[in-house]
Amino acid sequence: RKEVEQDPGPFNVPEGATVAFNCTYSNSASQSFFWYRQDCRKEPKLLMSVYSSGNEDGRFTAQLNRASQYISLLIRDSKLSDSATYLCVVPHNYGQNFVFGPGTRLSVLP
Amino acid sequence: DTGVSQDPRHKITKRGQNVTFRCDPISEHNRLYWYRQTLGQGPEFLTYFQNEAQLEKSRLLSDRFSAERPKGSFSTLEIQRTEQGDSAMYLCASSLAGQTEAFFGQGTRLTVV
Numbered sequence: 001r002k003e004v005e006q007d008p009g010p011f012n013v014p015e016g017a018t019v020a021f022n023c024t025y026s027n028s029a030s031q032s033f034f035w036y037r038q039d040c041r042k043e044p045k046l047l048m049s050v051y052s053s054g055n056e057d058g059r060f061t062a063q064l065n066r067a068s069q070y071i072s073l074l075i076r077d078s079k080l081s082d083s084a085t086y087l088c089v090v091p092h093n094y095g096q097n098f099v100f101g102p103g104t105r106l107s108v109l110p
Numbered sequence: 111d112t113g114v115s116q117d118p119r120h121k122i123t124k125r126g127q128n129v130t131f132r133c134d135p136i137s138e139h140n141r142l143y144w145y146r147q148t149l150g151q152g153p154e155f156l157t158y159f160q161n162e163a164q165l166e167k168s169r170l171l172s173d174r175f176s177a178e179r180p181k182g183s184f185s186t187l188e189i190q191r192t193e194q195g196d197s198a199m200y201l202c203a204s205s206l207a208g209q210t211e212a213f214f215g216q217g218t219r220l221t222v223v
Binding site: 004034042043044045046049087089095096097098099100101102103 | 141143145150151152153154155158160165166201203205207210211212213214215216217
C-alpha cells in the first residue's frame with residue numbers, strides 16, 4: 001500500500017457544483033495533515049491544515065477520520081478558479097518528511 | 111518577497127554535465143526540504159535538513175545526487191553526470207520544526223537534452 005493515496009481523477013464539474021476528494025494514508029502516527037493546491041507548472045501552495053477532526057474555511061471543508069486513516073476535502077459552490085490539482089500531504093516523523101499523494105486534478109467548467 | 115526562493119528557475123543542460131541548484135528558505139525556518147516532481151505526479155521527497163544537519167538522505171535518487179546546507183541557511187542540490195531521466199521540477203521547501211506546514215519555492219525546472 002502506498003503511503004498516501006488519492007482519488008485518481010480528473011474531476012470535471014460545472015460551476016457551482018459540490019465536489020469531494022478522498023485521501024487515505026498508511027502512517028497511523030501522523031498527527032496533522034494538509035491539503036495543498038497546485039496550479040499547472042506552479043509550486044504547491046497550502047490550502048488547508050487539518051489538526052483535529054476537521055477544518056472549514058469558506059467554501060472548503062476538510063474532514064479527518066483517524067480510525068479509518070482517511071481525509072477528505074469538500075469544495076462547495078465551485079468556481080472556475082478552483083481548477084487545479086489538489087495534493088494530500090501527510091507529515092512523517094514530526095515533519096522530517098512531508099509525504100505527498102499523487103494529486104487529484106479538478107477542472108471546473110463554465 | 112520573504113518566501114522561499116530558488117535559482118535558477120529553468121536549466122537546460124546536456125547529458126553528462128553537472129548542475130547545481132540553490133534554495134534560500136524563509137529566514138526563520140530551520141527545516142529545509144528538497145523534492146522532485148515529474149509530470150502528473152506529486153512531489154517526491156529527496157532529502158531534509160534541520161539547520162545545517164542533513165538528517166535524512168536515504169531517498170536521494172542515486173549517488174549522483176547530493177545536497178548541502180553549510181551554514182544552516184541556503185542550500186544547494188547538485189546532480190552529477192545528468193541523465194535524461196533527471197528532467198523534472200526540483201522543489202525546495204522550508205518549515206519550522208514540528209508538524210507545521212511547509213512552504214515551497216517556485217522550483218527549478220531541469221531539462222536534460
